[in-house]
Each structure stands twice: as structure tokens, then as C-alpha cells.
Amino acid sequence: MTKGWRVIDCTAMTGKLTxxxxxxxxxxxxxxxxxPLSxxxxxxxxxQTTVSTALLQQLAVFDVEVLICQWNEIPIAALQPWNKPNTRSAARQNAQQEMSIPARKAAWQKIVRAKILGQSHVLDKLDLEGGELLRSLAVQVHSGDPNNIEGQAAREYWHRMFxxxxxxRFPGLGEGRNAQxxxxxTILRGFLIKSICSAGLSPTIGIHHHSAxxxxxxxDDLVEPFRxxxxxxxxxxPNEPLNAELKQQIVTAVNSQFSPKGLTIPSLVDEFCGQYAQYCEGWLDKLPVPVFGKRR
Structure with a gap:
């Protein structure tokens, strides 16, 4: 896998890529x-962008994740390289499919707890109320989150943000902070898809999400701790409409460090997907989930 870090956004561009x-x-x-593709x-x-087939072939060679977006910049398809399969792909995807329900529920519990603890850290960093409340909710997350503590925490969290x-928070609204x-x-999801496939996992076999x-x-499961x-x-x-300059700032933000002394978000995404693959195969008894604000 190449260690590329740049995100190239051509969603609003009228032109040609070769x-x-x-x-x-x-x-x-x-x-x-x-x-440089590397x-x-x-x-x-x-x-509105024309792409040469020679470029598409080389994007696969260089292991570049390609997301094809519709008019509102929401991805509707992706290009996956087949030329560098993980040697454990078959074993890992079989393990994914055969993972027990208790193992799935335990993984989802840890992911939800990590997400809520990360949200509490955000509120603390912004000097907003609610951090302690979210920490108390995180403790209440049980296996599989049957009481939807994730949803309860989200209501408290977004009520206090900005x-x-x-x-x-209205996903897909297309304006202001929601658009940002x-x-x-979307960019973060691209990194997840890239790392999932590089780890030899199937992106279709979820932990909690199961939409046909x-x-x-x-x-959409593994992205949660990074949100x-x-x-x-x-x-x-700044709370401004999306433009080229603001998009570049957002790309830089997605490439930022996850913690003051930790890995960048894309690097940690790569590590996390590898650890989930090991968890699927039974090499790890517990899934180590990164928590925003927790020193690694």
C-alpha cells in the first residue's frame, strides 16, 4: 500500500484528468x-470531469481510493484496485462473515463508548458544558448498545456544539456547518474504505450497519471513533459556505493529528482497520478502539 496523504477534490471542476x-x-x-500519484x-x-482510462489504471496501481460523487458531492461509487490483494483477504472475509453475534456486539459497544468519550473531549476543549454528562452516558453503553445510548449522547452533544x-445537525442539508x-x-470515509480494503476486509460486512x-x-461502523x-x-x-479555500482547510483538518503525541487521523485509521481484521480472525480478544483526547 502506498502512503499517500493528499486528497484531490475534482467534484466541482470542469476539465480533464490524465x-x-x-x-x-x-x-x-x-x-x-x-x-504525484505516490x-x-x-x-x-x-x-463534469473527464478521466482517461490510462489514469484509472494507474490510480489502481498506486492504490489511490477513487470516490465518484453526484451533484451534491455525496459519493455514489468507488474504484477498488485488485492488483494488490491482501494475502489474508479470503481468511479475513470468511472470519468477518462468521463472526459471532456476541463478538459483533462487544465491538460495537467499544466503538460507541469511544465515540461518546471523544465527543465529551470535544466539549471540554471548547469550554462547553456537557462533557461530564457524556462521560456518564458512555459508562451506560452495554453490549450492542440496545438502549441506543449513542443516539442519546448525540442529542446532548449536538445541542451544545456551535x-x-x-x-x-442535519446530514445532507448542504449548507453552513452541516455542509462542512x-x-x-466524506473525505474521512474515503480513508476508511481505502484502509479496509488494504487490510483484506470486505466493506460490505458491517458490525452494526447492515443496509442492503x-x-x-x-x-460506516469504523468511522465513528474518528468523528x-x-x-x-x-x-x-469559519462558518462560511463551502468554497475552494475552505475545502482545502477541511482536507488539512482530516489529515491532522488525532492527539498531541499520536498518529495522524489517516495513519490511525489504517492501524485501526488492521486491528479490526485481527479481531475478526481471533488474534485479538478485545478490539482496541482509539479515543479522541486519550493519549496513546
Missing amino acids: YKRGQLVVEHDDTETWI DTAVLLLGI PEENFH LDYAY NNYFCLA PAIDYQISQL
């Missing part, structure tokens, strides 16, 4: 920009 000598060549407004982790494609903006969060989560219409159920770190980074940005 490949030349290890480079992604972006042709737009009579200008050319050359970007530095690229995720490429977002929109409906207090001066009278904010309400959606865009950041969702090809990336596992990504609070993204939320905090978004809180540090």
Missing part, C-alpha cells in the same frame, strides 16, 4: 497541474 509519468495531470482553464490517497470525481450559531461536516466525513443498499457498511476529532477541527474553521 496520466503522465507517474503524475496525475489536471487540465483546467487552459492550465496544467501535475500531482502522494495521493483519495481522489474525488464529479460529474451554541452561538443555533446549530442543528458532510464534506469532512450500502456497499460500505463496515466503513469527534473531525468535529473539533471543523469548529476551528
Whole structure:
């Protein structure tokens, strides 16, 4: 797997993408920009961009995650390379499919607890009330979260975030903080999909998410502990409509460190997916889940 870190967003671009000598060549407004594929982790494609088949082939060679987005920048498809399969793919995907219900529920319990503890840390860092309440809710998360403590914590959390903006979290709303969060989560999801496939796991076999219409159920499970770190980074940005400059700031935020002395978010995502693969196969008795704000 390449260690690319750059996110290239072409969702709003009218132009052409081609490949030349290890480079992604972006042709737009009579200008050319050359970007090394070895530095690229995720490429977002929109409906107005023309892409050469030679580039698509090389994107697979360089293990670049390609997300194809519709008009509102929501991904509807992805390009997965087959040329570098994980040698344990078959064993791990069989283990995923055969994982016991108690093991799935235990993993989801740890993921939800980590997410809520991360949310409490965000409120603490922003000097907002509610951190202690969320920590008390995290303790109440049982195996499989049958009482939906995750949902209860989310209501308390979003009720307090961005207090001066009278904010309400509505995914897909397409404006203000909601648009910023959606865009950041899209990029983060791209890193998850890339790491899941590199770890030899199937993105369709989730822990908690099981929608027949969702090809990336596992990504939507494993993304949860990382959301609070993204939320905090978004809180540090101006509340403005999405534009090219703000998108670049969000990309930088997704590439930020998860903790002051820890790995970056993409690197930790990679590690976490590998650990989940080991958990599926029984090499780990408990799934180690990263918690935003907890020193590693």
C-alpha cells in the first residue's frame, strides 16, 4: 500500500484528468497541474470531469481510493484496485462473515463508548458544558448498545456544539456547518474504505450497519471513533459556505493529528482497520478502539 496523504477534490471542476509519468495531470482553464500519484490517497470525481482510462489504471496501481460523487458531492461509487490483494483477504472475509453475534456486539459497544468519550473531549476543549454528562452516558453503553445510548449522547452533544450559531445537525442539508461536516466525513470515509480494503476486509460486512443498499457498511461502523476529532477541527474553521479555500482547510483538518503525541487521523485509521481484521480472525480478544483526547 502506498502512503499517500493528499486528497484531490475534482467534484466541482470542469476539465480533464490524465496520466503522465507517474503524475496525475489536471487540465483546467487552459492550465496544467501535475500531482504525484505516490502522494495521493483519495481522489474525488464529479460529474463534469473527464478521466482517461490510462489514469484509472494507474490510480489502481498506486492504490489511490477513487470516490465518484453526484451533484451534491455525496459519493455514489468507488474504484477498488485488485492488483494488490491482501494475502489474508479470503481468511479475513470468511472470519468477518462468521463472526459471532456476541463478538459483533462487544465491538460495537467499544466503538460507541469511544465515540461518546471523544465527543465529551470535544466539549471540554471548547469550554462547553456537557462533557461530564457524556462521560456518564458512555459508562451506560452495554453490549450492542440496545438502549441506543449513542443516539442519546448525540442529542446532548449536538445541542451544545456551535451554541452561538443555533446549530442543528442535519446530514445532507448542504449548507453552513452541516455542509462542512458532510464534506469532512466524506473525505474521512474515503480513508476508511481505502484502509479496509488494504487490510483484506470486505466493506460490505458491517458490525452494526447492515443496509442492503450500502456497499460500505463496515466503513460506516469504523468511522465513528474518528468523528469527534473531525468535529473539533471543523469548529476551528469559519462558518462560511463551502468554497475552494475552505475545502482545502477541511482536507488539512482530516489529515491532522488525532492527539498531541499520536498518529495522524489517516495513519490511525489504517492501524485501526488492521486491528479490526485481527479481531475478526481471533488474534485479538478485545478490539482496541482509539479515543479522541486519550493519549496513546
